Amino acid sequence: MDVYLGGKRIRLDPRASLGKGGEADVFDLGDGRALKVWKTPDHPDYAGQDAEQRAAEGRIEQHQDKLRAFPGGLPDPVIAPLELATDRRRRRVVGYAMRLVRGAEPLLRYGEPAMRHGGLSAAAIPPVLVGLHRTVEAIHRRGVVIGDFNDLNVLVAGGEAFVIDADSFQFGPFLCQVFTERFVDPLLCDPSLPRPALVRPYSQDSDWYAFAVMVMQSLLCVGPHGGVHRPRSAAARVPQCARPLRRITVFDPEVRYPRPAIPYRVLPDDLLQALYRIFVEDQRGVFPRRLLQELAFTRCPSCGVEHARPACPTCAGAAPAAVRETVAVHGELLVTQVLRTRGAVLAASVGASGLRYLVHEDGRFRREDGAVVMSGAPHPAMRFAVQGDATLIGRGGELVVLSPGAAPERLPVDCVGARPMFDVNARHRYIARGGQLLRSGAPGAGALSGEAGEVPIGDVLAGQTVFWAGPRFGLGFYRAGEVSIAFVFDAERPGLKDTVELPFPGGKLTAATCVFDADSGSPPRGGRGRAWLFLAAEQAGRAVHRCVVVREDGAVEATADGEAEGGSWLGALTGKCAASGFLLSATDAGVVRVEVRGGALVEARRFPGTEPFVTQASRLLVGPEGLFVVDAQAITLLRIS
Structure with a gap:
């Protein structure tokens, strides 16, 4: 496909691709600009998806007038259209050129525990949020509403937040009609429906609601409706997707706070109170910027936790030393604590020579034998x-x-x-x-x-x-x-x-990871190898996960879909390992065994006794000794006795 900028033909070369969204493809123009081209109804990504094809047609039709009326004077961090891309006759708008932000990560990554343990300091986050706050205020002063404001249309580069996907902004007669479930204001949704759906126009208040979600997720690695709702009465249980409509948040005593997340008590009381009022009591208005400007994080010298309170809220007093080969019996499990560190476990593997790992602590990168391989910070x-x-x-x-x-x-x-x-x-x-x-x-x-x-x-x-x-x-x-x-x-x-023939989920692919059968030691003799591929996507406003099992001959053997969070074995992409033809998945409720049966993926067995020792963010490794659980600051060996 060719498009035209200023009458000049631009050939869309896949080698210049910068990424794929649910609605558009983005290409590098090579001159400091990027070209965003909306997917047409006949785009291969929409094959067999009638609803998506109709939406694409309607979206392109609306943009014919909307992009020509796009407001000027927006703040510099907004990646706004610079020049419209058209068909050959210059009559139909097919996309636009915009400034290219290089070396950026979506704000989504700031809410991942792995980023925090991999070198992202808590102290680096408030300045990014303060800058984003100023940008939102400036957008509103121009009479524009962001609308579908979420952590995928905010990019962070060099400590500065940039707002992208400006073509979905709401202004004048042009309403924003797309939404993301995790960020849409429940006050704009019909509470009688089983899950959030936008039924009222966006407003400045709804932008600030979405901003508050980003604040919480970036600082604590969990959104307001994370965790698992476990009321005493099973009849009172609410599906994960309906919790925003019922205001059932992580502050609710019947919600199990996700263990990979950062405990919310590391934040000051006034910031926690502001978040509670927004998500539980429906308070709206401009988010108080001073609460972010006044955040001062420090790292506890004893336990290593970063907090913004006068004293460490989690420290028990004594500095935890590295503990090796501490064995305890827990029901049917033999539990061996192999390592505990005040720093972070950065990598681990199990092979013929046993467990190998890399730890960062006290400014040094150390291997399992104590050898220092490098100094500095991750x-x-x-x-x-x-x-x-x-x-x-x-x-x-x-x-x-x-x-x-x-x-x-x-x-x-x-x-x-x-x-x-x-x-x-x-x-x-x-x-x-x-x-x-x-x-x-x-x-x-x-x-x-x-x-x-x-x-x-x-x-x-x-x-x-x-x-x-x-x-x-x-x-x-x-x-x-x-x-x-x-x-x-x-x-x-x-x-x-x-x-x-890999069945990619529809929408914007946000993450992917893969584990293989027989992940340790030499290749097994005989048998058939499998790859267990995990894909995450934003699809029609929902965060969805897909597992695809691929044989070594390239045949797709089985697939399964699930929603992000909620506690199932597909609730997270992390915490997976495979061995001997089955998958082990770590959840906050313990390890789950998944098998391929007749082209389907079946939860074959749960190991509830493992619950105290794993989270959905744990990395699992299978070795001859048993199952190694690799967490941010510890490695534990589990064996069924």
Whole structure:
């Protein structure tokens, strides 16, 4: 497809893709601008989706007048249309050019516990929110309402928040008709419906409601309606999606606060009171900016918790030291605490040589034997892995391999967003670079890998390809414009099969992760390997999750869908591992075993005794010793006695 800017033809090259939303594709124009092109009803992403096709047609029709009447004078952090893109005859608007914000992450990431434990300081968050507050005020002064204000249309780069998707703003006669369930003001919804649905026009008050949701989620890693509602009477239980309509929040005593979240008592009482009044008592109006400006976080020297109160609200007094091999019996479980740290566990793996891990504590990156591999502080943009004695650290377009007794090895790699693309198994490391997927032997593998240097596996789309490597095979995909390709590749031999018919969920893909059967040790003999791919998407205002089981021959064996949060095994993408043909999923209620049966994914067994030792944010690793539970500051080994 070609579009025109100022009469000049622009060819939409998938290699210039910056991302895909639920309504549009975005491309890099190469001159400091990005081009947003709305998906037409015949776009491949809408195939077989009649409702989405009709919505696309109506959306494009409205934009013919709306974009030509777009207001000027909006604040600089608003990424507003700079020039309209049209068809060849310049009669029909098909999108627009806008300023390109490089190196940005959606504000959504600030609400992920992994970001906080991976180097994002609590003290770095209030300035971002204060800046966003000023931007919202300035937008309102121009008589404009953001409308569908959510943490995916706020990007953060260099400590500054930018508001994107300006074409959905509400002004004059042009109402915003799309919404996101987690951020829509319940006062604008019909309380008689089973889940939030927009029935009244957006207002400045509804923008401030959404802003308050972002404040809470960014500071505490949980929104106002997170956790699991568990009333004493089963008859009083309310579905997760209906809780905003009933004002059942995390402040409710019958809601189990999610354990991966940051305890809300780390915030000052006046800020907590403001959030309570908004989400429980329906108070509206401009969010009090001083509550954010006055936030002063400090890190407790004893327990390491960051808080904004006069004294640490969680500290018991004594500094927790690293504890190793403390064994206790808990029902049928034999529980061994392998590690506890005041810092953060950054990476872990289980292989033939046992458990290996990387910890950051007291300004140093240490391996499981206490060896210091590097000094400094982790950064949220860093990605870590351990492979035998080697430590791999990726940031930006570079992967650094640190091996004992060897000089650091630096490798250029592609990035997808801010994520450097590499992965490892016990034998090899894999990287994407310049349109190729490459494999090399593990550092020090020598004759084990049987290779020298890098071996091309196959061609992929540069800067757009995400992939994962298992012991037998790997899985990956790239999506750009109208192109969606998924592939599998053998862990040992060159070549990839790019005909995998991966059923992507509709809407904007927000996250993806994957685990493989037999994730530890050498590839098993015989049998059939599986990849368990987990995808998150914003779809028609809802956060949905999908699990897709792919065999090593590329065949899709089973799929399952679920909603974010709610406590099910699909409520989070994290906390998964696979072994011997089944999946183990960590939830806040304990570990769940999931199996493939007749093309369906079935919850086969629950392990309620594991509840005290796992959360949905735990990383699980299966080894000969049992199940390792890797949390932000601890590693625990669980064995059924």
